[in-house]
Every structure is written in C-alpha cells, then in structure tokens.
Amino acid sequence: MSDETSSSNVVEGRDAHLAAAEGALVRADDLTAGYLPGVNILNGCDLYAKQGELVGIIGPNGAGKSTLLKSLFGLVNIRSGDVTLGGEKITNLKADKLVAKGIGFVPQTNNVFGTLTIEENLEVGIFLRPKRFKERFDFVAELFPALGQRRKQRAGSLSGGERQMVAMGRALMMEPSVLLLDEPSAGLSPAMQDEVFFRTKQINETGVTVIMVEQNARRCLQICDRGYVLDQGRNAYTASGRDLMHDPKVIELYLGTLARA
Numbered sequence: 001m002s003d004e005t006s007s008s009n010v011v012e013g014r015d016a017h018l019a020a021a022e023g024a025l026v027r028a029d030d031l032t033a034g035y036l037p038g039v040n041i042l043n044g045c046d047l048y049a050k051q052g053e054l055v056g057i058i059g060p061n062g063a064g065k066s067t068l069l070k071s072l073f074g075l076v077n078i079r080s081g082d083v084t085l086g087g088e089k090i091t092n093l094k095a096d097k098l099v100a101k102g103i104g105f106v107p108q109t110n111n112v113f114g115t116l117t118i119e120e121n122l123e124v125g126i127f128l129r130p131k132r133f134k135e136r137f138d139f140v141a142e143l144f145p146a147l148g149q150r151r152k153q154r155a156g157s158l159s160g161g162e163r164q165m166v167a168m169g170r171a172l173m174m175e176p177s178v179l180l181l182d183e184p185s186a187g188l189s190p191a192m193q194d195e196v197f198f199r200t201k202q203i204n205e206t207g208v209t210v211i212m213v214e215q216n217a218r219r220c221l222q223i224c225d226r227g228y229v230l231d232q233g234r235n236a237y238t239a240s241g242r243d244l245m246h247d248p249k250v251i252e253l254y255l256g257t258l259a260r261a
C-alpha cells in the first residue's frame with residue numbers, strides 16, 4: 001500500500017487487512033499472476049471473503065479484476081502468493097478440483113451453451129454428481145422461477161439477462177460455498193441489471209459467500225458488505241461498500257459513474 005493511498009480514510013493498511021482476514025473462508029495473499037512470461041498483471045494482490053459475505057471488486061478497465069477472479073479459479077497461473085479455502089491451500093488447483101471443493105465461477109463472457117436447453121445447461125453444471133440433479137434443479141428454479149418454467153427452451157434463444165440467470169444457475173448446481181461472478185450485469189438493460197443485483201443478494205442470503213466483480217460500481221457497492229477497488233493489479237482501497245461509495249477520493253479517482261449518479 002503506497003503512502004499516496006494511505007491518506008484516505010477508507011484504506012486499511014496491509015497489516016490490518018491481514019489481521020481482518022484471519023479465519024476468512026477464502027483468502028488470497030500477495031498474489032502475483034499474469035499471462036505472458038515476465039509480465040505480471042496482479043502485483044501483490046490481497047483479498048478475503050468471510051463465510052456469508054458479499055464482496056465486491058470494482059476498478060477501471062484493465063485493472064486485473066477478471067484476472068483476479070480467474071486466478072482464484074485456477075484459470076491463470078499464480079506465480080507467487082497463496083489462495084486458501086477454509087484454511088486449505090488451493091493455489092493453482094485446476095477448475096474441476098475447485099468445483100468439487102465448492103467454488104463456482106460465472107465468467108464475464110460466453111457463459112452458457114447456446115445450443116443446449118436451459119435444463120441441459122444446468123445438467124452440465126452438475127455432471128460430477130448427476131444424482132443430485134433434481135434436488136439442485138428445484139433449488140435453482142426456486143431462485144429463478146423463469147428457468148424452471150422454460151426449462152426446455154434453448155439458451156441461445158434467451159435474452160442477455162436470461163442467459164446470465166442460466167449461467168448463475170449452472171454455477172449454483174454444485175451447491176458452491178463460494179460463488180465468483182465476473183460482471184454479471186454487463187450489457188444488460190437497466191431492468192435486467194436490477195434483477196441480477198437482486199438475485200445476487202438473494203443467492204448470498206441463502207448462505208453462499210459471493211465475490212463479485214462489477215463495472216456498475218454504484219450498484220455493486222450498494223449491495224456488497226465490503227468492497228475492493230483494484231488498480232493496476234493491486235488493491236488500492238478496501239472498506240465497507242457504504243464507506244467506499246461515499247469516499248470523495250475513491251469517487252474522484254475510480255468511480256466517475258458514482259460522481260455523476
């Protein structure tokens with residue numbers, strides 16, 4: 001954490017952040033990760049989520065938000081630092097292992113199989129435990145009634161918002177303890193964005209710990225318990241969603257959309 005940022009009243013120093021992370025369900029400590037040799041996109045990134053928390057990650061385009069989520073889900077190689085789940089080290093485990101351990105991930109794009117029906121997409125989500133399909137389908141259909149009613153419809157014929165519900169539903173099929181969502185409201189109409197935020201909160205209220213990346217910073221900070229502002233692969237600010245939302249420096253530097261709201 002640089003001196004520059006430590007003047008803000010919402011900044012926790014790294015030591016305080018580490019202390020607060022004690023006993024968290026998921027934590028990422030001092031992550032360095034990237035795609036190309038010699039080029040780090042994450043540069044010492046810390047993050048934690050306590051059991052039942054809804055954590056938001058916001059920040060400018062290219063800050064490394066998707067890279068952070070992908071590194072938690074074994075899709076980007078972590079070069080140094082560690083990720084733990086319930087105290088167990090899961091750094092660089094592959095996605096299928098992480099799914100079996102209770103992590104669900106909804107990527108930013110291409111997150112449904114368009115040629116498959118809603119029901120088939122949800123089946124794919126639980127192919128590791130097919131016997132639990134009905135029980136989990138019923139759970140998902142309760143959260144997203146439209147998915148149950150239209151189960152035989154091909155996902156490719158759905159609206160963007162409906163497809164997002166399918167993608168979230170699919171990730172929920174394995175009964176994850178942690179759900180990672182990458183920009184679930186991106187590209188949706190305002191009404192569908194409202195729906196996505198409402199559903200995300202509802203999912204969290206069923207006990208699922210949620211870590212959500214969002215371009216819609218204002219809405220994200222409104223619903224999350226705690227937020228991170230990511231900049232250039234580091235956490236620049238972290239505090240409660242409410243504190244971040246009202247911090248003038250955060251608004252000025254990172255949340256142009258908030259300042260206009």
Ligand SMILES: Nc1ncnc2c1ncn2[C@@H]1O[C@H](COP(=O)(O)OP(=O)(O)OP(=O)(O)O)[C@@H](O)[C@H]1O
Binds near residue numbers: 035
């Ligand atoms: N597959 C890849 N190979 C090489 N570089 C990549 C790859 N994916 C992302 N990057 C680079 O990593 C950096 C961070 O990208 P990332 O997608 O994590 O940002 P982001 O914060 O999610 O941005 P956005 O708000 O646009 O989704 C960018 O400079 C990007 O060009």
Ligand SMILES: [Mg+2]
Binds near residue numbers: 065066
């Ligand atoms: Mg992204």
